[in-house]
Amino acid sequence: MDMNAPLTIEAEPYTFELIPSKCALLIIDMQRDFLEPGGFGEMLGNDVTQLRRAIEPNQNLLEIWRAAGLQVLHTREGHRPDLADLPPAKKVRGKGSKTIGDTGPMGRILIRGEAGHDIIPELYPLPGEPVIDKPGKGAFFATDLHAILQNLGITQLVVTGVTTEVCVNTTVREANDRGYECLVPEDCVASYFPVFQEMGLQMIKAQGGIFGWVTDSTKIISVLN
Numbered sequence: 001m002d003m004n005a006p007l008t009i010e011a012e013p014y015t016f017e018l019i020p021s022k023c024a025l026l027i028i029d030m031q032r033d034f035l036e037p038g039g040f041g042e043m044l045g046n047d048v049t050q051l052r053r054a055i056e057p058n059q060n061l062l063e064i065w066r067a068a069g070l071q072v073l074h075t076r077e078g079h080r081p082d083l084a085d086l087p088p089a090k091k092v093r094g095k096g097s098k099t100i101g102d103t104g105p106m107g108r109i110l111i112r113g114e115a116g117h118d119i120i121p122e123l124y125p126l127p128g129e130p131v132i133d134k135p136g137k138g139a140f141f142a143t144d145l146h147a148i149l150q151n152l153g154i155t156q157l158v159v160t161g162v163t164t165e166v167c168v169n170t171t172v173r174e175a176n177d178r179g180y181e182c183l184v185p186e187d188c189v190a191s192y193f194p195v196f197q198e199m200g201l202q203m204i205k206a207q208g209g210i211f212g213w214v215t216d217s218t219k220i221i222s223v224l225n
């Protein structure tokens with residue numbers, strides 16, 4: 001494959017010209033705490049099956065992406081064990097009986113180094129794939145993501161992961177403001193709430209692609225194949 005030759009991907013609101021050498025797959029927060037039964041997401045009362053639908057499409061896309069030799073990055077939402085980077089307002093939000101930093105079934109909730117904070121085995125990073133630990137919802141806030149992408153010469157992002165309306169949308173908006181072009185495959189992102197899945201995607205592609213483009217992973221895969 002010519003890494004500098006644009007590949008045309010069918011997308012909304014119009015086709016996306018993917019330049020392999022400049023495009024990275026950014027997988028957001030596919031962590032055990034959000035996706036597995038017994039994790040933080042389920043403790044908050046959410047139905048994790050809504051998120052687990054995105055695992056297989058992400059596996060398929062990741063396999064093809066890696067085989068094509070394209071750049072992959074992963075993110076994890078979480079905090080230092082001493083909670084020094086956890087805003088008090090985030091700690092108390094929701095008024096749940098258990099919150100970030102407390103001990104749950106998979107270790108301390110959303111704390112770096114704990115089992116629940118780690119990425120699910122189905123999508124585990126390979127050595128050499130950067131993993132961005134982020135304290136907020138957006139992957140650019142208080143991280144070195146922008147510097148890493150600039151050093152790699154990346155200007156386009158295929159953004160996948162969870163949840164569509166929270167960390168995926170926040171990251172796409174942050175990326176858009178920094179000049180990145182973002183393509184979101186709708187089957188590779190997921191929300192606990194079907195209405196937010198729908199609206200989260202609508203908001204990205206509305207008004208001529210105000211934050212980016214929306215497609216389906218099969219459309220990317222068929223072009224990379």
Ligand code: C5J
Pocket residue numbers: 028029034077162163164166167168
């Ligand atoms: C949330 C995320 N929903 N990764 N995190 O708290 O979207």
